[in-house]
Amino acid sequence: MTVEPGRAWRESPLIFERSQAGRRAGRPPRPQLPVPELPESLRRSRPPRLPELSEPEIVRHFTALADRTFGVDTGFYPLGSCTMKHNPRVNERLVGLPGFRDLHPHQEDEAAQGALELMWNLQGMLAEIAGLPAVTLQPAAGSQGELTGLMLMRAYFADRGEERDTIITADTAHGTNPASVTMSGYRLEKVATDVRGNLDLEDLRGKVNERTAGLMLTNPSTLGLFDEGIEEVSRIFHDAGALLYYDGANLNAVVGISRPGDMGFDIVHYNLHKTFSQPHGGGGPGGGPVAVRDSIEPFLPAPVVVRDGDMFRLDHDRPRSIGRVRGFAGPFGVFVRAYAFMRSYGPGLKEMAEVSVLNANYLLAKLREDYDLPYDRHCMHEFVLSARHLKREHGVTALDVAKRLMDYSIHPPTVYFPLVVPEALMIEPTETEPKERLDAFVDAMKAIAREAAESPEILREAPHGRPVRRLDEVRAAKQPVLRYLFDEHPALVG
Amino acid sequence: MSYLSLTDVERAELLAAIGVSSPGELFEQIPAGVRFDRELELPPALGEAELVRHMEGLASRNVHTGLELSFLGAGVYDHYVPAVVDVVLTRGEFLTAYTPYQPEMSQGTLQAIFEYQTVVCELTGMDVSNASGYDGCTVAADACFVAKSVSDRSKVVLAETLNPQIRQVVKTYAPGFGLEVVEVPHADGTIDPERLASAAEGAAAVLFQQPNFLGCLEPAPELAEAASAAGALPVAHVDPMSLGVLEAPGVYGCAMAIGEGQAAGNWLSYGGPHYGFLAMRGEYVRRMPGRLVGETVDADGRRGFVLALQTREQHIRREKATSNITTNQTLLALAGLATLSWLGPDGLREVGEACLALQAYARERIPLEPVFAAPSFKEVAFRTPIPAREVVRRAREHGVHPGYVLGRDYEGMDDVLLVAVTEKRTVEEVDRLAEVLEEVCR
Numbered sequence: 001m002t003v004e005p006g007r008a009w010r011e012s013p014l015i016f017e018r019s020q021a022g023r024r025a026g027r028p029p030r031p032q033l034p035v036p037e038l039p040e041s042l043r044r045s046r047p048p049r050l051p052e053l054s055e056p057e058i059v060r061h062f063t064a065l066a067d068r069t070f071g072v073d074t075g076f077y078p079l080g081s082c083t084m085k086h087n088p089r090v091n092e093r094l095v096g097l098p099g100f101r102d103l104h105p106h107q108e109d110e111a112a113q114g115a116l117e118l119m120w121n122l123q124g125m126l127a128e129i130a131g132l133p134a135v136t137l138q139p140a141a142g143s144q145g146e147l148t149g150l151m152l153m154r155a156y157f158a159d160r161g162e163e164r165d166t167i168i169t170a171d172t173a174h175g176t177n178p179a180s181v182t183m184s185g186y187r188l189e190k191v192a193t194d195v196r197g198n199l200d201l202e203d204l205r206g207k208v209n210e211r212t213a214g215l216m217l218t219n220p221s222t223l224g225l226f227d228e229g230i231e232e233v234s235r236i237f238h239d240a241g242a243l244l245y246y247d248g249a250n251l252n253a254v255v256g257i258s259r260p261g262d263m264g265f266d267i268v269h270y271n272l273h274k275t276f277s278q279p280h281g282g283g284g285p286g287g288g289p290v291a292v293r294d295s296i297e298p299f300l301p302a303p304v305v306v307r308d309g310d311m312f313r314l315d316h317d318r319p320r321s322i323g324r325v326r327g328f329a330g331p332f333g334v335f336v337r338a339y340a341f342m343r344s345y346g347p348g349l350k351e352m353a354e355v356s357v358l359n360a361n362y363l364l365a366k367l368r369e370d371y372d373l374p375y376d377r378h379c380m381h382e383f384v385l386s387a388r389h390l391k392r393e394h395g396v397t398a399l400d401v402a403k404r405l406m407d408y409s410i411h412p413p414t415v416y417f418p419l420v421v422p423e424a425l426m427i428e429p430t431e432t433e434p435k436e437r438l439d440a441f442v443d444a445m446k447a448i449a450r451e452a453a454e455s456p457e458i459l460r461e462a463p464h465g466r467p468v469r470r471l472d473e474v475r476a477a478k479q480p481v482l483r484y485l486f487d488e489h490p491a492l493v494g
Numbered sequence: 495m496s497y498l499s500l501t502d503v504e505r506a507e508l509l510a511a512i513g514v515s516s517p518g519e520l521f522e523q524i525p526a527g528v529r530f531d532r533e534l535e536l537p538p539a540l541g542e543a544e545l546v547r548h549m550e551g552l553a554s555r556n557v558h559t560g561l562e563l564s565f566l567g568a569g570v571y572d573h574y575v576p577a578v579v580d581v582v583l584t585r586g587e588f589l590t591a592y593t594p595y596q597p598e599m600s601q602g603t604l605q606a607i608f609e610y611q612t613v614v615c616e617l618t619g620m621d622v623s624n625a626s627g628y629d630g631c632t633v634a635a636d637a638c639f640v641a642k643s644v645s646d647r648s649k650v651v652l653a654e655t656l657n658p659q660i661r662q663v664v665k666t667y668a669p670g671f672g673l674e675v676v677e678v679p680h681a682d683g684t685i686d687p688e689r690l691a692s693a694a695e696g697a698a699a700v701l702f703q704q705p706n707f708l709g710c711l712e713p714a715p716e717l718a719e720a721a722s723a724a725g726a727l728p729v730a731h732v733d734p735m736s737l738g739v740l741e742a743p744g745v746y747g748c749a750m751a752i753g754e755g756q757a758a759g760n761w762l763s764y765g766g767p768h769y770g771f772l773a774m775r776g777e778y779v780r781r782m783p784g785r786l787v788g789e790t791v792d793a794d795g796r797r798g799f800v801l802a803l804q805t806r807e808q809h810i811r812r813e814k815a816t817s818n819i820t821t822n823q824t825l826l827a828l829a830g831l832a833t834l835s836w837l838g839p840d841g842l843r844e845v846g847e848a849c850l851a852l853q854a855y856a857r858e859r860i861p862l863e864p865v866f867a868a869p870s871f872k873e874v875a876f877r878t879p880i881p882a883r884e885v886v887r888r889a890r891e892h893g894v895h896p897g898y899v900l901g902r903d904y905e906g907m908d909d910v911l912l913v914a915v916t917e918k919r920t921v922e923e924v925d926r927l928a929e930v931l932e933e934v935c936r
């Protein structure tokens with residue numbers, strides 16, 4: 001084997017390639033009892049080819065993989081609309097308390113009073129933040145919160161005997177919104193964005209009618225702008241008897257500043273993994289509680305946590321409920337972290353929102369000369385730049401900018417979203433970043449803009465300092481290899 | 495306590511750079527009528543030490559498995575969670591990264607998901623697994639969606655022995671998907687293949703559970719065959735910890751295999767977060783909901799991993815996507831990968847054998863009659879001479895939680911107690927349960 005510096009970082013064998021037949025780590029207890037024979041038709045005929053490793057090699061394997069992964073703990077992660085804030089370490093310790101970690105979900109309510117009280121209190125705190133009275137904690141993530149919200153709309157209108165089949169979303173909406181509309185059996189209608197980045201009220205008035213069930217809106221929008229016409233938007237929908245759904249993806253900007261319920265929204269979902277610091281975990285777990293007005297409360301998923309005097313219990317007896325959207329009462333470990341986060345800040349959550357907006361506006365002020373700014377306003381917690389002129393003048397795209405940022409040890413912003421902005425770079429610094437991190441990002445973005453003019457090929461071939469260079473995503477789609485195939489596995493490593 | 499980093503001096507510098515005098519000016523875009531003009535009514539902020547004390551107080555009011563000998567199962571199980579799981583759960587790079595949209599920054603997460611997908615395929619005998627679903631319930635709804643879109647049929651058949659929570663979730667999703675849900679009742683704890691065959695006529699899919707919610711082993715190969723004969727896709731909901739001793743659904747003809755992953759590597763955690771798995775035959779991959787990781791090469795020809803077939807997904811396909819899922823349960827699925835790697839094929843088989851042995855011992859030792867004749871894997875339903883709820887109440891006074899009351903979900907089963915064992919239970923603990931039941935059922 002030839003020595004190649006840095007090779008260990010660039011190549012990491014699959015856990016199956018580290019496997020040695022006969023090697024093992026775990027030795028489960030083996031009771032001194034006879035093992036009953038299973039009927040032959042039910043008995044395993046060939047053992048699963050699980051990896052066979054000793055514990056030291058398992059630990060090294062996952063450590064090597066962690067080394068090849070970039071998290072908020074590694075560095076600045078301004079991924080727009082994802083709210084990549086610091087995840088407090090104490091929350092990880094709290095979620096491991098045996099009273100939370102080792103509590104069975106079928107435990108009797110009287111023996112789970114601490115868990116139920118925590119959930120009850122979390123419901124109340126979320127209700128206060130949304131300005132809406134009733135909360136279900138059950139949905140597993142924001143997208144499931146959306147689906148739950150649309151199911152609630154369906155139940156609400158069915159109860160009133162109204163037939164409404166259309167949901168309106170903004171052309172700046174996250175992809176989850178239209179996907180949730182389809183999954184819930186509604187028809188989708190899109191409304192345009194005006195020159196200031198608000199919903200186009202003229203377009204909207206022409207589309208809202210007696211078939212409209214509701215609006216789904218992120219506010220501030222995915223452009224990072226608060227909709228200045230929100231009061232009129234609310235009037236248009238409510239006058240037509242329709243409902244307003246608030247996608248809480250960007251709630252971080254307005255906690256304690258403006259409440260969705262006061263804006264006129266009837267149903268709200270929160271992303272506990274964005275606003276309330278549940279770690280993103282490389283893609284989950286999340287939490288997507290939903291708050292509603294009293295008129296919609298009877299339809300919330302069962303069970304809900306209720307209080308009877310000094311006792312808390314799960315109420316399963318909810319005859320008008322839409323039903324259950326996931327197992328048990330929701331992702332409890334996520335509730336522990338979100339609750340602990342909110343108790344840490346208390347009413348100071350408002351300051352969290354203020355600083356998130358302050359940090360974003362600072363970056364915007366510093367970068368507006370170097371990149372295109374499609375909507376020239378103060379932003380909220382995030383903003384969208386465009387690399388349009390870099391592309392036109394130097395043939396360098398938003399993707400190239402993103403990949404080059406990696407060489408500065410910064411995670412790229414969200415790119416090519418929202419769709420209404422060409423060559424979009426959506427930047428969300430969050431409130432937890434210190435000024436020197438913000439400044440380092442500004443310096444990197446300015447340096448990249450210069451590099452685009454002087455040596456664009458450096459950008460087009462970036463990244464240069466990651467374990468892999470740019471990956472062939474077309475090949476992954478055309479010849480999908482979605483699992484290790486053992487002996488038959490195609491040899492890709494040269 | 496807060497987690498903010500800016501000093502007062504820095505705040506002033508930022509405001510000056512922006513050209514405003516206070517943060518309030520930045521919020522002037524919010525119409526005055528919808529600005530919140532009071533302080534949030536939330537409990538006062540706590541410092542870290544106070545927070546820990548407060549949380550310990552809440553946790554102390556829960557009776558966890560360290561305080562009570564528990565035979566509760568019914569969907570969530572007290573299997574051993576090995577310490578190697580902590581490597582995955584506490585490394586900040588895994589914990590604090592987002593969905594790996596930028597593969598060059600996320601090779602570790604992507605490779606681990608690829609390995610997880612492989613492990614799920616190996617366990618279930620399927621060709622392709624997604625990167626995880628929310629839990630064992632929502633993956634059932636996902637499977638129904640796939641079946642409907644590949645078959646153009648709108649009926650799905652659920653075995654009554656499928657976990658009631660799963661059935662409830664499928665019914666909640668059904669109207670939006672345009673699905674009609676039919677349930678097949680059990681006969682003595684299992685599903686009769688002939689009865690299933692007639693219900694499966696014209697159905698897109700048949701969902702059953704192995705081992706089933708009543709603790710019985712279904713005649714799974716016959717159920718799969720009955721479904722297939724009717725042109726419906728057989729979908730098995732399986733317990734990952736059983737698959738060292740029980741046959742893989744792919745071998746007995748299932749089109750999809752789904753399940754709750756909790757038993758493999760996740761804490762009980764009062765019901766979540768856990769992970770669901772969804773695996774299927776390769777021909778349906780383009781209808782697969784959720785994330786998929788695929789292997790490819792970089793510009794130098796070196797192996798690397800990316801999110802694959804993203805054209806199925808909401809951020810590309812929007813209203814035509816196969817699902818709205820974005821955040822899934824990656825970290826928990828990776829805990830599953832670490833656990834199953836720690837066990838290896840021999841360890842997984844031994845866990846299964848320990849479960850089989852202990853449930854057989856419980857049948858022998860417990861002074862109650864098993865309700866059903868079918869064999870079990872790790873749960874057995876016993877008939878109680880007094881209401882099972884009362885048995886639970888009395889047994890808990892002796893420090894033992896004897897199991898789940900099936901009357902919570904099934905009519906006529908108020909006197910049926912579902913007792914679960916895992917490899918963590920011992921002969922002495924089963925003896926203790928038997929003594930307590932003897933005492934409280936008198």
